[in-house]
Amino acid sequence: MAEITAALVKELREKSGAGMMDCKKALVETGGDVEAAMDWLRTKGLSKAAKKSDRVAAEGLVAVASREDGKGETAAVIExxxxxxxxxRNELFQNAAKAFAEAALDAEGVEGVNAATLSGGKTVQDEVTNLIATIGENMQVRRVARHAVSEGVVASYVHNSVAPSLGRIGVLVALEGAADKALLRDLGRKIGMHxxxxxxxxxxxxxLDPVAVERERAVLTEKAKEDGRPENMIAKIVDGQIAKFQKDVVLSKQPFVMNPDQTIEQLVADSGKEFGAEIKLTGFTRMALGEGVEKAAEPDFAAEVASMTGG
Incomplete structure (x- = not known):
């Protein structure tokens, strides 16, 4: 029997698109014969995954997970x-999303999560490959974010929830401070909703990304010119509009949706006084399902029928 080397497993994985553990098992079952192993994977339905890898996957779920680490907490969100x-809505898919979010608590980025080992011994990537073969759709862990605080909480909020910790928008809010965790978590959830x-x-x-600011400045400058504003006043006008833009898109400066008379910055400061401990909002992540994915245009059947009938 041929030795099942890492190079052999890699070769079969690249040819089949199946997971590493499945490739190794196939090679063991076939005595290290790559072609026979390919056939073995096909009979198990595991090589189908490769054929689906170029399909657009823009649906799915955002999942969050968290754990207490002494006085602090760690939380992760994945798409x-x-x-x-x-x-x-498939239970297998939902359970996988939860498990992958848990794995993200100790992994860096998408590559780290894909390489993480799950409780059953498979890697996340191997489990994704198996799900593709079982369910018949392309799937991927697309994005990962993680926050941690040494003291305090990383609160989470899930919008359009389909199950606990699963939905279409996931938000993490990192709050550092020695205040009661239940109070901090409630505050973090409210900020997460905002x-x-x-x-x-x-x-x-x-x-704020300087590129985003300059892009906005360029748009506002052109608009001011088109509106016929005096040339010597345009820079000052645009500066004022940029200040408003920053207020609109910077979390700490935004009016709190539940109390527009109070900014998020003021909300955190006032809550610290109320809770009896200074609180710092150290970071956040908002992850919405399908952001930035180019979806294939749906066929316009009405237009097609109209063109065929001359209507």
Whole structure:
């Protein structure tokens, strides 16, 4: 029997698109014969995954997970995609999304999560491959984010929830401080609801992407010119509009949706006084399902019929 080397497993994985553990098992079952192993995988339905890898997967779920680490907490949010919303209602898919979010608590980025080992001994990537073969749709862990605080909480909020910790928008809010965790968690959930609704671009003004600011400045400058504003006043006008833009998209400066007379910055400061301990909002992540994915255009059957009938 041929030695089942890592190179042999890699070769079979690249040819079949199946998971590493399945490839190794196939090679063991076939005495290291790659072609026979390919046939073995096909009989098990495991090589189908490769054929589906180029399909657009923009549906699925966002999942969150968290754990207490002494006085602090760690939390993660992932986006696990499939091709249809129907699959997102599948219990196998939902359980996998939860398990992958748990794995993200100790992994860095998508590659780290895909390489993480689950409780059953398979890696996340192997489990994804098996799900593709079982359910019949392309799937992928597309995005991962993680926050941790040494003291305090990383609160979570899930919008359009389909099950606990699963939905279409997931938000993490990192709050550092020695205040009661239940109070901090409630505050974090409220801020999470605000973030889900307003989609801020950054925590503070200094964190705002300079490219986004300059893009906005260019648009506002052109608009001011088209509106016939005096040339010598345009820069000052645009500066004022940029300040308003920053207020609109920077979380700390945004008016709190539950009390527009109070900014998020003020909410955190006032809550600290109320809870008897200073609180710092150190970070957040808002992850919405399918953001930035180019979906294939749905066929316009009405237009097709009209063109065929001359209507």
């Amino acid at each position: 696990f995609n499939a091709e249809t919303d129907f699959v997102a 973030i889900a609704a307003t989609a801020p671009l950054s925590l503070n003004t200094d964190d």
